[in-house]
Amino acid sequence: MHFDRLWRGGRLATLDESKGGLGLVEDGSVGCVAGRIAFVGAGLPEGWTADEVIELEGRLVTPGLIDCHTHLVFAGDRADEFEMRLRGETYETIAAAGGGIVSTVAKTRAASEEQLVASALERLDRLLAEGVTAVEVKSGYGLDLESELKMLRAARALEGARAVSVATSLLAAHTLPPEHRDSREVYVAKVVEEIIPAAVGLADAVDAFCESNAFTPDEVRRVFDAARAHGLPVRLHADQRTAGGGAQLAAKYGALSADHLERTDAAGARALAQAGTVAVLLPGAFYALRDEAKPPVALFREAGVRMAVATDCNPGSSPLTSLLTAVNMAVILFGLTVDEALAGVTREAARAIGRWDEMGSLEVGKACNLAIWDATRPVELAYWLGRNPLRSRVFQGEPS
Incomplete structure (x- = not known):
């Protein structure tokens, strides 16, 4: 499987309802093709290649x-x-x-x-x-x-x-x-x-x-x-x-x-x-x-x-x-x-907003919209007042 861009080694809050809660995935990766999520899960798919690889270093990743x-x-x-x-x-x-x-x-x-x-x-x-x-x-x-x-x-x-x-x-x-x-x-x-x-x-x-x-x-x-x-x-x-x-x-x-x-x-x-x-x-x-x-x-x-x-x-x-x-x-x-x-x-x-089929979770086929945080626990996003822990924002597969 070849990706335009691959983020690996993060703690993913996928919001995938089938996983329960926030759908947390440890040591997770997200692969993107043409602005869409092509892979999301623990580890990496067999035989993967990517034009660009971004190391998450254990950071929390949520949907945008x-x-x-x-x-x-x-x-x-x-x-x-x-x-x-x-x-x-x-x-x-x-x-x-x-x-x-x-x-x-x-x-x-x-x-x-x-x-x-x-x-x-x-x-x-x-x-x-x-x-x-x-x-x-x-x-x-x-x-x-x-x-x-x-x-x-x-x-x-x-x-x-x-x-x-x-x-x-x-x-x-x-x-x-x-x-x-x-x-x-x-x-x-x-x-x-x-x-x-x-x-x-x-x-x-x-x-x-x-x-x-x-x-x-x-x-x-x-x-x-x-x-x-x-x-x-x-x-x-x-x-x-x-x-x-x-x-x-x-x-x-x-x-x-x-x-x-x-x-x-x-x-x-x-x-x-x-x-x-x-x-x-x-x-x-x-x-x-x-x-x-x-x-x-x-x-x-x-x-x-x-x-x-x-x-x-x-x-x-x-x-x-x-x-x-x-x-x-x-x-x-x-x-x-x-x-x-x-x-x-x-x-x-x-x-x-009527766009659940397009966004709101990290699932294959949805827009690759990510928020990557200088945090490891979801509670940190609710905990701080006046501190913005955002590391990077990704919109349709492109860091922005």
Whole structure:
């Protein structure tokens, strides 16, 4: 067997479910041909040759990390609102006073596509430096046809500017734009009849925010029905601030993921498990908003819900550009095990963006996306704060 490139002598966390846990393989090797994994396992295959051999010297190797919930494309910041929250203002009162999402909408509408790409690349580079090889990027700060498509084009451009896979989500149903505050029906109709059809080819999925200060379950159903009609899978911001049955709604539509879920109940957990919908936990938002309700991890375990972990990088509720910090927070704040948290930024994150067949584990046939760490134990990736143990990042077989 001949490889373009071969990494040997490492401790592999394959995330191969057939092996249990993290699928650890001692003294393991990974062989790559044309950007795909052609061999993974202990030792070396008989009669192997390779154009290049990289000695791992016992280092830990994981699949490239996946940040499966981000809002990387936006303009400006909301540091002033951060100060307001520190003084005791709530997320809801800030939004009611004209802050929150709509303040970012104004800045994003005013920015050029090139400006959005440039600012997003700064945030993306911080993720890549920690071993991320795939990201999901949402729109949702445009809230009109032209601006939503501009955001999606900017997100797509990231993939051309960096060695990374990008999955895009249309989040036009994020909140009501200022011009439609008194015309909910008109805006929902625009999303359903104009924005979703125009986003086909730019968006990989349709997302929505089902919340008391955003969209009702009935409105989300209309959005999801339109997504289905155009062949797009769905995702949902659900049960974050209120218990509104968002998990059950996501499950009913077979959503790729339901995200946040701080106030999901046992019925919601069972519905997610039965639908195969991934629960995406976002500890950055929980931390930044100083929330008191935690996602019901015990209920998710009991029901058999798959759990992913992501940064939710955005300018308001989660200004977080470190997926390793999100892993630490998931372990410390939410009580995930190290194995659950690392599966959450690899295997389960791949499922949450609908790309499990392409990435998320070290298995033959998948993209050769690797994170090679100056570490030997998986716990070290959750243990450090402020230290980046990444040795090298490999994207589609090429060190980058």
